[in-house]
Amino acid sequence: MDYNNLKVPAHVGIILDGNGRWAKEKGMNRTEGHKEGAKNLKILGKYILSKGVKVVSIYAFSSENFKRSKEEVTFLMNLFTAKFSEELNSFHDDNIKVVFSGRREKLSKKLLYVMDKLTEKTNHNTGGILNICLNYSARNEIIDMVKKINNDNIDNSMIDEKLISKYMYNELPDIDFLIRTSNEYRLSNFMLWQLSYAELYFCKTYFPDFNTDEFDNAILEYTKRDRRFGKIDYSK
């Protein structure tokens, strides 16, 4: 789709949901849904960044997701490790900068190694940022931010929105547009600070089927939204 006459958000957030149900409805194991979701994410992430969006933040694994069965957690951690090593060159070739948000605790050495490699290799890329939230909780991000500010002995008079944004896991602009797939209407502890003024978009499609056409439809809807940030246009 031609994006020239559309409003393009600078920062898109995606709460990807429905991998398990996608697989279940097809009589497959949940893990097949995750594999398909990961495949889709690669195509979708690159498509979104090619359309002028500057940052895409995706909720790959919440801190709460550790409560899932040991088998599913192990499968996902291995899938992340495999995908990040496989895609090391492809993200770099596409000039995409990859960053991670979340706590490092509970992640294996092997996974942390490939995450660090991906971050280092793509650090100077300029074709957009893919922020992968892994072992992520927005409340933990706020707790960690407060601790860092405290450790740095920052005076209260210095604390404002800009400084807080600097002390988050990554210094990113606010999210303009949040998409959640699979018919769930929750924020689930995702980037609460950055979502303050976001337009919210919920759709029924399970994430593995949320393709580039579905994203185009979401952007058509975003283009129609009137973002006022608390102001009123009295001339209307």
Ligand code: FPP
């Ligand atoms: C969402 O569906 C699945 C997750 C949040 C965990 C795994 C995410 C991926 C495999 C995609 C990202 C991949 C990479 C490589 C970063 P769900 O399991 O919550 O589905 P359900 O609600 O239908 O059970």
